[in-house]
Amino acid sequence: MPRRKVGAAIPEMFRTMIEKPSTQLYPYQKVDLPERFRGKLDIDPDKCTGCQVCAMVCPAGVITMVDLGTRKVGDRELPVRRPIFELATCIFCGECVDNCAFKALEMTKQFELATPNKDDLIMKKAIAK
Amino acid sequence: MNYIEILQAIIFPGVLFTIGMGFLFDWLDRKTAARMQGRIGPKITGPSGTLQPLADFLKLLFKEEIIPSHADKTIFLFAPALYFLAPLLSMLFIPIISLNPLAGFDFDLLAILFLLAFAAFVVAVLSYSSASSFTTIATGRLVLQYVSYEIPMVLAIITAALYSKSLSVEGIVASQNKLWNIFIIPFAFAVYIVALMAELEKPPFDIPSAKTEIVAGWLTEFSGRALGFLKLTKEVGYVFGSALAVSLFLGGGLGPALTGLPSWILYFVYFMVKLMAVGFLIFVLKTSLARIKIGQATELFWKILTPISLAQIALVLFLVQGGILVAS
Amino acid sequence: MSDPTRPVRKEETAGLMKYSAENLVPFGPIHPALKEPEYFKLILEGERIVEVIPRIGYVHRGLEKAAEMRPWVQNMYMFERTCGICSFVHSLTYGQAVEGLTIYETPRRAKFIRTIIAEMERIHSHLLWVGLMGHWAGFETLFMWVWRDREIVLDLVEAISGNRVHKSMNAFCGVRRDMPEGMEDRIVERMKFLVERANYYKEIVDTEETMLERTEGIGKISADMAEKLCAVGPMARYVGLRNDIRLTDPYAAYDEVPFDIVTRKEGDVHALLKLRLDELIVAANIVSYAVQHLPEGPIRVKIPPVIPAGENSSHSEAPRGEIFYYVKSSGGRTPDRVKSRQPTMANLPTALALLKGQTIADVPVVLTAIDPCFGCMDRMSFMDLESNRQWTWSGEQLRQYGIRHYFPERAKG
Numbered sequence: 118m119p120r121r122k123v124g125a126a127i128p129e130m131f132r133t134m135i136e137k138p139s140t141q142l143y144p145y146q147k148v149d150l151p152e153r154f155r156g157k158l159d160i161d162p163d164k165c166t167g168c169q170v171c172a173m174v175c176p177a178g179v180i181t182m183v184d185l186g187t188r189k190v191g192d193r194e195l196p197v198r199r200p201i202f203e204l205a206t207c208i209f210c211g212e213c214v215d216n217c218a219f220k221a222l223e224m225t226k227q228f229e230l231a232t233p234n235k236d237d238l239i240m241k242k243a244i245a246k
Numbered sequence: 247m248n249y250i251e252i253l254q255a256i257i258f259p260g261v262l263f264t265i266g267m268g269f270l271f272d273w274l275d276r277k278t279a280a281r282m283q284g285r286i287g288p289k290i291t292g293p294s295g296t297l298q299p300l301a302d303f304l305k306l307l308f309k310e311e312i313i314p315s316h317a318d319k320t321i322f323l324f325a326p327a328l329y330f331l332a333p334l335l336s337m338l339f340i341p342i343i344s345l346n347p348l349a350g351f352d353f354d355l356l357a358i359l360f361l362l363a364f365a366a367f368v369v370a371v372l373s374y375s376s377a378s379s380f381t382t383i384a385t386g387r388l389v390l391q392y393v394s395y396e397i398p399m400v401l402a403i404i405t406a407a408l409y410s411k412s413l414s415v416e417g418i419v420a421s422q423n424k425l426w427n428i429f430i431i432p433f434a435f436a437v438y439i440v441a442l443m444a445e446l447e448k449p450p451f452d453i454p455s456a457k458t459e460i461v462a463g464w465l466t467e468f469s470g471r472a473l474g475f476l477k478l479t480k481e482v483g484y485v486f487g488s489a490l491a492v493s494l495f496l497g498g499g500l501g502p503a504l505t506g507l508p509s510w511i512l513y514f515v516y517f518m519v520k521l522m523a524v525g526f527l528i529f530v531l532k533t534s535l536a537r538i539k540i541g542q543a544t545e546l547f548w549k550i551l552t553p554i555s556l557a558q559i560a561l562v563l564f565l566v567q568g569g570i571l572v573a574s
Numbered sequence: 575m576s577d578p579t580r581p582v583r584k585e586e587t588a589g590l591m592k593y594s595a596e597n598l599v600p601f602g603p604i605h606p607a608l609k610e611p612e613y614f615k616l617i618l619e620g621e622r623i624v625e626v627i628p629r630i631g632y633v634h635r636g637l638e639k640a641a642e643m644r645p646w647v648q649n650m651y652m653f654e655r656t657c658g659i660c661s662f663v664h665s666l667t668y669g670q671a672v673e674g675l676t677i678y679e680t681p682r683r684a685k686f687i688r689t690i691i692a693e694m695e696r697i698h699s700h701l702l703w704v705g706l707m708g709h710w711a712g713f714e715t716l717f718m719w720v721w722r723d724r725e726i727v728l729d730l731v732e733a734i735s736g737n738r739v740h741k742s743m744n745a746f747c748g749v750r751r752d753m754p755e756g757m758e759d760r761i762v763e764r765m766k767f768l769v770e771r772a773n774y775y776k777e778i779v780d781t782e783e784t785m786l787e788r789t790e791g792i793g794k795i796s797a798d799m800a801e802k803l804c805a806v807g808p809m810a811r812y813v814g815l816r817n818d819i820r821l822t823d824p825y826a827a828y829d830e831v832p833f834d835i836v837t838r839k840e841g842d843v844h845a846l847l848k849l850r851l852d853e854l855i856v857a858a859n860i861v862s863y864a865v866q867h868l869p870e871g872p873i874r875v876k877i878p879p880v881i882p883a884g885e886n887s888s889h890s891e892a893p894r895g896e897i898f899y900y901v902k903s904s905g906g907r908t909p910d911r912v913k914s915r916q917p918t919m920a921n922l923p924t925a926l927a928l929l930k931g932q933t934i935a936d937v938p939v940v941l942t943a944i945d946p947c948f949g950c951m952d953r954m955s956f957m958d959l960e961s962n963r964q965w966t967w968s969g970e971q972l973r974q975y976g977i978r979h980y981f982p983e984r985a986k987g
Contacts, residue, residue: 124534125782126715129774130282139722140286151729153754155736176648210651210742215750224736283718379599383621383934449712450784456712457606459935536784537712539935540621 150226155209157227158202162243164221167198171213171222179207183244202240204230251348259342259514264334268481271488271525272299278526279533299481303474311470318375325372326472330479332365333486339415340489341498342517343510350416355407358415358490359400362445365483366392373454373464384463387540388454391444394547395451399441401555405434406494409562415490419498426497433558435495437551442487443528444543446480450535451543488524489517496520597624599934603632607710607938610948614941621933626926634952641912646672646881649909650744656914657950658739659702662695663892664914664950665744670825671888671901673747675881683871684748685827690864691735691743692826692890693857697768698727699893700850700857703945704775707847710938711788716778723771726764733757748874753865761865765858772858776851779844789843793928793940796841805924806917807895809944812849813841819891826890833860843943880907892917894945911969916950 141148150156172180182198189195214222232238254260273288273296280287288295313322336358338349347354370392373385407413409431410421418427428435444451455463468476492498497520499513538546597618603611613629637656641649654665666688673680701724708716728738734753735741743749779785797813810817818835820828836852838845883905889898895917902911921944928940957964967975977984 120781121783121786122781123783124531125778126534127530129719130530130534130715133284133719134278134281136284138281138286139284139725142286151733151736153733153736153751155742174647176644176651208651208655208740209737210740211736211750212647279714283715284722285718383599383618386621449714452712453935456935459607459710459938461606533715535713536708536716536782536788538784538787539933541933542787 150228154226154228155211155224157225157230158204158207158213158240159223159225160200160202160240160243161221161223162199164219165199165243166219167200168218169198169200170216170218172200174212174216176210176212177206177208179203180213185244199243201244204238204240205235255338255348260338260348261334263342264337264482264485265478267485268478269299269303270296271484272481274522274525275529275532278529282530282533303478306474306477307471309470311472314376314378314467316377317467321371321375322468322472325368325375326468326475326479329365329368329372330475330482332361332368333479333483336361337482337486337489340486340493341416341419341513342489343499343514345416345420345498345513347416350414353413354415355403355413355418359403362399363396366396366445369464376464376467378467380461380466381464384454384466388464390540390544391451391453394544395441395444398437398547398551398555399445401552401559402434402438402441403490403494405431405555405559405562408559409566415493419493419500422497423500426495428495431495431558431562433554435491437555437558438491438495439524439527439531440551441547442491443531444547446484446487448528448532450538452537453540453543456537484525484528485521488521488528491524492517492520496524601937607941608948610946612946612948614937616929616934616937618934621935623929623932623934623937626929628922628926630922630948631952631954633949634954638912638914641909643908645879645907646909647746647879649912650746651742653912653914654740654742654744656916657947659699659947660695660892660894660897660950661739662691662741662743663890663897666692666826667888667890667897667899668901668912668914669744669746670890671886671899672881672903674886674888675884675901675903676747676877677882678747678875678877680747681872681875682827682869684873686830686864686868687749687753687873688744689827689831690753690861691731691741691749693860693864694727694731695741696857696893697854697861698724698731699945700854701727703850703893703942704847706942707789707843707939708785710942711785713782713785716775716785720775723768726768730757730761730764745874746877748872750874752873753868758865762862765862769855769858772851772854776848779847779851786844788939789847791842791844792932792936793843793846793943794841795924795928799927800924803923803927804920805895806920807891807893807945808846808849808853809895809921809924811835811837812845814839817896819889819896823889825888827864831860831864843939846943880905881909894918894947895921916947918944918947918951919953921946922951 167182169182172182179202180200181203182200185197185199187194188197209224211224214224230238256262276298277287277295288298291297291301313319339347339354339358341347341350366388370385370389373381373388406418406427409427410418412418412421443449447453447455453463455465457463465473465476499517499520501512501516504512599616599618601614601616602608603613611632613632615627615629616623617625617627637652641652644652650665650668653668654661656664701720705717705720705724708714708720731741732738734757735743735751743751779789795813797815800810800813801815805813805815806817814837816835816837819825820833821835833856836849836856838849881903883903885900885902887898887900889896891897897917898915900911900913901909904910925941925944925946928943929937932940955964955966
């Protein structure tokens, strides 16, 4: 039975006082993030072909496909669609990134997404051209 | 009417100095507790966060004051002022810059004891007047804790007075010019420190205002100015309790003389160093202990500390009578 | 006896309050001692608690109904967000229940990775709990130190899965991400450090006098009482019952990793502290072993989005106890019925039995001793305050109510 004493934590308290504190002074200091960090979505518009797989697998309903007209392939008229993302609803699961066969989507390291204007969070990069 | 004395009473070392010391102790408390826990503590306001307690106090002054409908309005509005006066007045009896305090007289130790009891009484009335289920429990705990700690505290103070054969703080300090009282009556000092932690409601005795059990204890229903002054009073009470310990047991501002410096600066510096030492002792104890329950606190005071202080008095009187110690 | 001008509370006219209103202290729904809102009415006499009347349902979100309208994979993400502290185990149990309906097998490497992440979650949950016990007992220093050490585990989880809380690592028949390169040494070294710290905290909890006064002898219950009240998890093991699903019904890779089960005999909160710290050490050893013995192979088998018809159930050992999921499919893209039963629901009667006879200073300590997670647990029930009647609805009654509420024209016909 170990001896009971008052102030058993005092030696460790003095040791902690001399060491460097373990506080990260965010936002005055930058936080270093690991490389697998799942932050805000980013799309490369050149690689996207409009195959709609990302819109079908998204669990939160973030991705909507927008009709941008048609194009001629041989003698057929095929519809051209591109996605827009409502990032305010995104749950950062990464399903769209994993399922994109053309590697057009990636998750950046940006996590400071608070904004007073909801339109800032609608990503229309794929339909910009 | 001596204008210098009035200025001294108001600014230094009187009212404003005491309030400033209260803020300083609050800052030191938070900073050392944070460093011992691996955090940083206040940092942004003022150099290294020193203006943070002042900023907290000013913020509370600007907030709306909400009084519960079934609470006693008169007591709610006026009693915090009474509570604030008690430790502030008591500080005028402590010699800070010279051997003569600002308002000392021959029996001022009794006045200090009365003010301590008065402060506790006002707190009990305050706590009872805000009638909600949490504060009722807090009142019960408060009165029980007061009854437990008062006797050992008064006995410890009386031991110093008995040994120094004087009932004024000035006399007790003056009698310690050969040897500090703490070397003669160390148990009284230890009992006094423990009882002081119970009076200030610092862990392990912060039972009446236990934050995680009864919301905020007797402070629950206060807001705005009243809360600001109640918190400030606790800090001033902390300064006063440590100053009393320094005067009664550690020899006030007495110390080895150095030539070339005016006597009041020397006195003041020694006093501050000892005050910081006692404050630091209480910071360390407060950070390293958990909160105990009211039944266990009562047991501790009645079964252990009261007999120790009684035994200490008996020992000192016996040694003085027997000629082993020379009463100063 | 009562003053006629005082407003009369509804509970007083019903039989729900046999005691006078002056003795009632409302603990919650919002209280500094509760992380999530639940209402416990404490009837006191002085400082002793005579009776506790609970009232739950403040964070009910209707997840079981929402699961019926979403495809199988989306439910995995939704059930992960039932709770923040035990999120991986929820998605793991749901995944195991659904995988049992298909013909596919989970690869061995995926099972090992699932074990590693589940045990890391157990470490972080137990560290959180030890810190909270320090906080409720007034020992802020222990709280700060333990949560500083918890950051180590959270950083490791972030390096593996990308997020600290909602790990999103599970998929049907596999995991979504593999372990990164070069993590093995780092994990083993950090686990060794955590074991040292856990031993130091055990020493503090054993020797610090004020902490012992707060936790020794509190929350005592006998082994038969615990078994009768169906206590699960650490609440069963702290009275000596050897209930651990990792041993009795192994899932994931627990049949290939050697470990011991931890039990204690004393049955008070102090024993719970030592028990959870011991479990932490066992979990750290499991992680070190699994990381060093990871088998090669694929991490995932892709399955079609339509799950064959049938019903299946699965259970696993969350940090708090036993999580149980039941899944019913009729061959479509969405489930027919998902039911989840969380460990706090099973431990709540034990908590109420422990509270009787304690003082009000012990209420946060005892309520936290069962490690409550009210967000997971919440249920809906009906009470008529006038006539003191309680009842619940069946699934069919709930469906009829929904039709009456949303389509009143259809209901009238």
